[in-house]
Amino acid sequence: MPVSSIKTPLFKTHQTLGAKMVDFAGWKMPIRYGSIIDEHKTVRKSCGVFDVSHMGEISIKGDNARAFLDRLTPGDVETLTEGDVRYSTLLNHDGGIIDDMLIYAISGTRFLLCVNAANTTKDLKWITENSGDFPDVVISDLSIEYGMIALQGPNSENALKSLVAAPLSRLEYYTFIPVYINDNYVLLSRTGYTGEDGFEIFCNSRNTVEIWDKIVTRGKSFGLRPVGLAARDTLRLEMCYPLHGSDIDETTTPLEAGLGWMLKLDKNVDFIGKEALVKQKEKGVTRRLVALKMESRGVPRAGFSILNEGEEVGTITSGTLSPTMNTGIALAYLNSDLTKPGTRLQVRIRDTEADVKVVKGPFVSSRIKKKIINNEVEKQIVRGE
Amino acid sequence: MELPEDLKYTKEHEWVRVDGDVCEIGVTDFAQSELGDIVFVELPEVGATLTADETFGVAESVKTVSDLYSPVSGEVTGINDELMDSPELVNKSPYDDGWMIQVEMSDQSELGNLMSAGEYKKLIGKG
Numbered sequence: 001m002p003v004s005s006i007k008t009p010l011f012k013t014h015q016t017l018g019a020k021m022v023d024f025a026g027w028k029m030p031i032r033y034g035s036i037i038d039e040h041k042t043v044r045k046s047c048g049v050f051d052v053s054h055m056g057e058i059s060i061k062g063d064n065a066r067a068f069l070d071r072l073t074p075g076d077v078e079t080l081t082e083g084d085v086r087y088s089t090l091l092n093h094d095g096g097i098i099d100d101m102l103i104y105a106i107s108g109t110r111f112l113l114c115v116n117a118a119n120t121t122k123d124l125k126w127i128t129e130n131s132g133d134f135p136d137v138v139i140s141d142l143s144i145e146y147g148m149i150a151l152q153g154p155n156s157e158n159a160l161k162s163l164v165a166a167p168l169s170r171l172e173y174y175t176f177i178p179v180y181i182n183d184n185y186v187l188l189s190r191t192g193y194t195g196e197d198g199f200e201i202f203c204n205s206r207n208t209v210e211i212w213d214k215i216v217t218r219g220k221s222f223g224l225r226p227v228g229l230a231a232r233d234t235l236r237l238e239m240c241y242p243l244h245g246s247d248i249d250e251t252t253t254p255l256e257a258g259l260g261w262m263l264k265l266d267k268n269v270d271f272i273g274k275e276a277l278v279k280q281k282e283k284g285v286t287r288r289l290v291a292l293k294m295e296s297r298g299v300p301r302a303g304f305s306i307l308n309e310g311e312e313v314g315t316i317t318s319g320t321l322s323p324t325m326n327t328g329i330a331l332a333y334l335n336s337d338l339t340k341p342g343t344r345l346q347v348r349i350r351d352t353e354a355d356v357k358v359v360k361g362p363f364v365s366s367r368i369k370k371k372i373i374n375n376e377v378e379k380q381i382v383r384g385e
Numbered sequence: 386m387e388l389p390e391d392l393k394y395t396k397e398h399e400w401v402r403v404d405g406d407v408c409e410i411g412v413t414d415f416a417q418s419e420l421g422d423i424v425f426v427e428l429p430e431v432g433a434t435l436t437a438d439e440t441f442g443v444a445e446s447v448k449t450v451s452d453l454y455s456p457v458s459g460e461v462t463g464i465n466d467e468l469m470d471s472p473e474l475v476n477k478s479p480y481d482d483g484w485m486i487q488v489e490m491s492d493q494s495e496l497g498n499l500m501s502a503g504e505y506k507k508l509i510g511k512g
Contacts, residue, residue, distance in 0.1 A: 036447040037422045230421075230448050297469070299425050299445050321424040321447055350427075350443070 008053035009147045009208035025118035027054035032228040039231040040323040046223030047153035056120030057146045058113040062137035074271050076264045080105040085174045091273030096250035099123050116244050147208025152198035159219035173369045195239035195366040240361030247317040257289045288339045291361035294328030298354045300347050307346040324364050387414045394505035397454040411484045415509045420446040423475040426468040433461045437495050457495045463487035
């Protein structure tokens with residue numbers, strides 16, 4: 001364990017802004033600048049800017065990089081073309097989730113994995129250990145070299161467009177382009193962890209402060225303000241996006257966690273975890289991650305028990321008060337026969353039992369930018385080729 | 386950071402406003418600021434018996450759950466119902482609209498264990 005937490009390039013900026021700083025995954029991070037609820041609502045209504053420089057970046061490079069990723073990850077890697085982003089996972093041989101991540105296709109032979117800060121070291125070890133059949137592939141940890149800023153909310157495009165010389169309206173969800181912000185080369189992707197339209201910016205850690213300042217200054221007239229990790233968590237939970245270490249881990253599989261959509265179980269490659277997942281799918285999963293909404297007051301929290309007529313049937317993995325709905329919301333693994341939306345259960349909050357209902361997630365409608373471009377020619381226009 | 390001189394304070398960040406043998410109890414401006422947005426307050430029933438230094442309720446913020454400790458022993462004679470629908474009153478007005486419970490004290494000598502505004506200020510490092 002590190003003796004002291006690593007500071008992101010924006011540490012002083014956060015201090016100046018009066019942020020409450022916490023140790024998170026080995027990093028000193030801003031948990032909130034003021035009111036978590038205000039920060040949350042800012043992202044839903046206008047635009048929030050987040051320092052997410054703690055995220056890990058792992059580069060996979062080489063002629064066989066794609067084949068290696070195909071073995072390493074359970075999703076479709078074959079169709080990833082330059083400028084594509086894809087959600088995926090690293091699985092162990094039991095199909096358990098070592099980490100979840102985004103894969104950025106920089107080129108046909110260069111990929112960037114954006115992984116959870118808490119798992120970067122573990123991921124790197126796993127990736128390296130499993131690279132034996134691909135000796136030409138170069139694996140490197142670029143986490144310190146990269147700063148990362150997220151801009152999230154309906155006004156994100158307007159706040160950003162005058163800073164980049166690219167037609168942002170054409171940049172579709174889960175794609176990215178290399179652009180300049182103030183002479184600083186960055187990777188700009190239309191991705192996020194809030195359910196709102198928005199962008200994530202990978203930049204050189206040396207330029208992170210300059211880019212942040214530029215965005216904050218330009219964004220003021222669009223209602224932009226800095227948002228901390230606490231609101232990032234409530235925003236993602238309203239969308240039912242699982243958080244690794246809370247809702248998913250090495251003992252849970254993508255099929256149980258509702259992430260089956262990102263699997264390509266019929267791909268020709270024997271990816272790590274395939275055998276276990278194929279078996280689990282045949283047998284059917286015995287538990288599933290479900291969304292629960294409180295029917296009365298009270299805040300469901302991680303670790304609280306879910307009961308069905310007095311019998312314990314599950315445990316909450318994430319819970320909070322939803323700032324958008326002003327209602328308690330949670331995720332929990334339940335036996336498959338209890339996962340039907342509308343199922344009424346109870347949560348034990350201290351010494352009382354409160355009613356909860358299984359609902360179909362997300363809790364709040366997503367407003368991500370849906371696919372608008374499908375052909376390669378238009379993609380090239382966006383990339384400025 | 387507001388710290389009214391006429392109140393008494395505890396190391397657990399509650400305040401006490403004494404009026405004869407009855408007192409009003411809430412949490413301090415410092416406590417609400419540290420907790421952030423209060424989203425839920427759980428209070429005892431009127432008529433409940435409290436013991437000094439034991440929990441009488443819970444204040445929850447978006448991220449945290451904090452026990453509330455009774456500064457005195459006695460019987461609960463009133464609770465602030467407004468906090469059920471508007472827990473944010475604890476943030477907006479910790480010493481007035483955000484009061485939590487009213488207690489009829491059974492042992493007024495317990496008040497001697499509480500801190501003055503000046504002593505509390507030192508405790509939270511603002512003195």
